[in-house]
Amino acid sequence: MVLPTNLKHFATAQELTEVIKEKENVMVIAGRMGPMCIPVYEVMKTLEESGKYNHVEFRDMLFDSPETNIIRNLPECRSFMGLPFVVYFKNGKVAKATTSIQNMDMVKAILDTEFAA
Amino acid sequence: MENTNYDVIILGGGPAGLTAGMYLARAKSKVLIIDNGMIGGQTILTHEIANYPGIESTSGFMLANTMKKQAESFGCEIKSNVKVETLNLDSKQKTVRLNNNQIYTSKAIILATGGRSRMLGVKGEKQFKGMGISYCATCDGDFFTGKEIIVVGGGNSALEEAVSLTKYASKVTIIHQFDHFQGFQHAIDEANANQKIDFIMNAKITEFKGESGLQEVEIEHILTGKKEIRKIDGAFIFIGYEAQTEILHDTKIKLNDWKEILVDLNMQTNIEGVYAAGDSLAKRYRQITTAVADGTIAALSSLEYIHRN
Numbered sequence: 001m002v003l004p005t006n007l008k009h010f011a012t013a014q015e016l017t018e019v020i021k022e023k024e025n026v027m028v029i030a031g032r033m034g035p036m037c038i039p040v041y042e043v044m045k046t047l048e049e050s051g052k053y054n055h056v057e058f059r060d061m062l063f064d065s066p067e068t069n070i071i072r073n074l075p076e077c078r079s080f081m082g083l084p085f086v087v088y089f090k091n092g093k094v095a096k097a098t099t100s101i102q103n104m105d106m107v108k109a110i111l112d113t114e115f116a117a
Numbered sequence: 118m119e120n121t122n123y124d125v126i127i128l129g130g131g132p133a134g135l136t137a138g139m140y141l142a143r144a145k146s147k148v149l150i151i152d153n154g155m156i157g158g159q160t161i162l163t164h165e166i167a168n169y170p171g172i173e174s175t176s177g178f179m180l181a182n183t184m185k186k187q188a189e190s191f192g193c194e195i196k197s198n199v200k201v202e203t204l205n206l207d208s209k210q211k212t213v214r215l216n217n218n219q220i221y222t223s224k225a226i227i228l229a230t231g232g233r234s235r236m237l238g239v240k241g242e243k244q245f246k247g248m249g250i251s252y253c254a255t256c257d258g259d260f261f262t263g264k265e266i267i268v269v270g271g272g273n274s275a276l277e278e279a280v281s282l283t284k285y286a287s288k289v290t291i292i293h294q295f296d297h298f299q300g301f302q303h304a305i306d307e308a309n310a311n312q313k314i315d316f317i318m319n320a321k322i323t324e325f326k327g328e329s330g331l332q333e334v335e336i337e338h339i340l341t342g343k344k345e346i347r348k349i350d351g352a353f354i355f356i357g358y359e360a361q362t363e364i365l366h367d368t369k370i371k372l373n374d375w376k377e378i379l380v381d382l383n384m385q386t387n388i389e390g391v392y393a394a395g396d397s398l399a400k401r402y403r404q405i406t407t408a409v410a411d412g413t414i415a416a417l418s419s420l421e422y423i424h425r426n
Contacts, residue, residue, distance in 0.1 A: 035162035036256040038178055042155040046198045079329040081260040081351065082247030100247030100257075103154060104198045 001065045003033065005041045007048070010061045013070040019057060020089040025115040026057045030071040031084030032064065036101040040084055043104045047111070056115050088114050122222045123147045123194075125419050126213055128204075128364070129229035130195060131158020132405045133395025135184040136412030137227050137419075142191035144420055149221060150188070150195045151213065157181025158231045159358075159396065160405055164255045169405055180405070206368050206391050209426075224426065225390045225419040228365070228378060229412060232358040232396035232403065237269065241325030242354075249331025250352050254278040257353075258285045264350035267292055267334060269322055275355040276304040282353060283313040290349075292317045292336060325352065360397040373399045384415035390426075392419050 002009035010016045010028065020026050029044060031037030041060060048058045061068050063083060071077060074094060077085050082100035088110060089095065095114040098106075125141050127134045130152035141148045155161060163177030172180065189195060204226075205212040211226045234252050236242055242250060251257040258281065266286045268279040271293035277300075279289050291308065296318050298305050308314050317336065323344065324335040334352060337344050360377040362370075371379045371387040377399035384392045394411035396403045 032256070033178070034253070034256045035164065035177065036253050038161055039155040043198060079248050081249055081330065082251050082253075082257050098247070100251070105200075 001062050001067075003031070003041075003060050003062050005033075005060055006045050007041055007058055007060045010059050011065075011067065013067045016059075016061070016070055019059065020092045023057045024091055025055055026059065026089040027086065027111070027115075028059050028061060028071065028089065029084050029086045030061045030063045030068050032062070034083060036082065037063075037084040040086065040102055040107070043102070043107050046104070047107065053111060053115075056111060090114055121149075121220075123149045124223060124423055125149075125225045125227060125416075126151065126211065126221055126223040127227045127229055128152075128201060128213070129158065129231050129361075129395065129397070130156035130185070130197060131229060131231045131395055131408060132160055132181070132184060133231070133408040133412035133415070134158070134227065134229035135181075135188045136409045137229060137394060137416040138188040138193035138195070139184070139191055140413055140416035141420065142188060142193035144416075145192075146420065146423070148193045149223070150193060151199060151201060151215070151221075152195075152197045153200050154198060156185050156195060156197045158408075159233070162234075162253070166405065201364050204364060204368055206370065206388050209390070211390060224423050225392065227384075227412075227415045227419060228362075228370070228386070228391065228393040228397060229395045229408075229415070230361045230364065230397045231408075232360050234354075235356050235359045237322055237354055237356065239322055239324055241327070241331075245325050245327060245331040245352075248329070249327065249350065250325060250354065252354055254282050254353055258282050261286050261351045263287050265348075266290075266351040266353065267322075267347075267349050268353045268355065269293075270355040270357070271295060271298040271300065272355065272357060273300040273304050274357075276300040276308045278353060278355055279314055280304075280307050280311055283311055286313065286351075289314045290317060290347075291315075292320050292322060294321045294339060295319065322352075358396065358403065362397055375399070382414075383418040384411055385418060390419075390422055392422075 076097035080099035124146040127150045160177040160181040200216040262285045265288045326333040378393040392415040394415040395408040
């Protein structure tokens with residue numbers, strides 16, 4: 001089960017585990033096709049296509065899939081009560097996690113700080 | 118540095134801007150829509166739209182996407198997620214400079230910057246956004262299953278969302294600053310009839326408190342000035358919308374006390390060649406249908422202006 005977005009998806013927890021092991025910088029969004037999530041997918045797609053963040057892997061994951069427990073159960077996400085959950089992995093570890101809608105400036109600020117090229 | 122000239126530049130890609138773009142591009146004008154976020158404006162924040170004429174029921178995302186495709190099919194250029202740095206509206210040739218230093222010029226401009234949900238602006242609100250405080254019942258309601266929550270506001274959104282949140286929450290308290298609601302009577306009646314909903318009137322939130330998540334809210338009773346602390350698990354805020362007109366504050370565009378744009382019946386602002394449409398206008402009703410109508414008028418008026426000059 002994957003989201004119908006233009007982003008690349010993680011369908012399973014295993015895929016996520018493998019990619020964060022292989023790639024240095026991974027941004028994962030766990031959401032639904034709802035009003036708080038869709039604008040963040042768009043921001044990620046815009047950044048991916050800009051070519052300025054080729055060092056970052058942008059992926060999404062369906063929030064309601066049991067496979068997404070890997071995100072929901074992260075200690076960094078334990079107090080989150082707003083979609084989407086966005087997690088930034090640096091060398092396989094959580095560098096930052098956010099909850100609820102974020103705009104382009106907010107996402108760029110995190111990418112530029114946590115994943116500085 | 119790019120310098121591109123257009124007939125009309127439209128600031129804002131919600132229903133008003135997209136409609137104006139459609140009309141202008143179809144009339145063979147060279148048009149650019151610029152939006153600082155995702156195309157669709159507040160429409161994309163609406164789960165279900167059931168009162169848009171000609172469409173039985175759709176999501177805001179789908180409706181906005183269709184409008185975008187229509188505008189593009191007529192030749193309208195669209196740039197999303199870009200920020201306008203400066204605006205020069207005074208001279209005959211209007212100039213828009215983006216934060217990446219790209220400069221665009223045009224003969225006319227349509228301001229369709231739209232609105233956004235108003236925040237309470239009290240201590241703790243930003244800190245607990247997504248950690249107990251939400252602005253979308255359909256998105257986050259299920260996080261509050263079996264919990265006690267508050268809803269802040271007294272309009273249709275607050276009343277309807279409070280009722281919808283009773284599907285999840287064990288108790289919903291509506292907090293409103295006046296002694297009466299602004300919503301339609303059917304929405305008030307539905308909230309009144311719901312056993313899970315109670316009300317605190319003439320009261321306002323002064324602070325949200327908690328550690329890793331929202332735990333308490335400080336409520337001030339306006340008539341007595343007394344404050345109380347109430348334990349809560351969540352808060353949903355629906356206190357209306359405000360115009361997004363910050364970009365105009367350094368221009369000569371006339372705004373009212375609420376920073377909304379003043380226009381005449383042709384959607385003409387006080388500056389020649391500058392028109393406005395949609396939720397950023399000073400007007401009473403803000404619906405997708407009214408935004409679409411404004412966009413149409415602004416497009417036709419700007420076309421007439423271009424032909425005249």
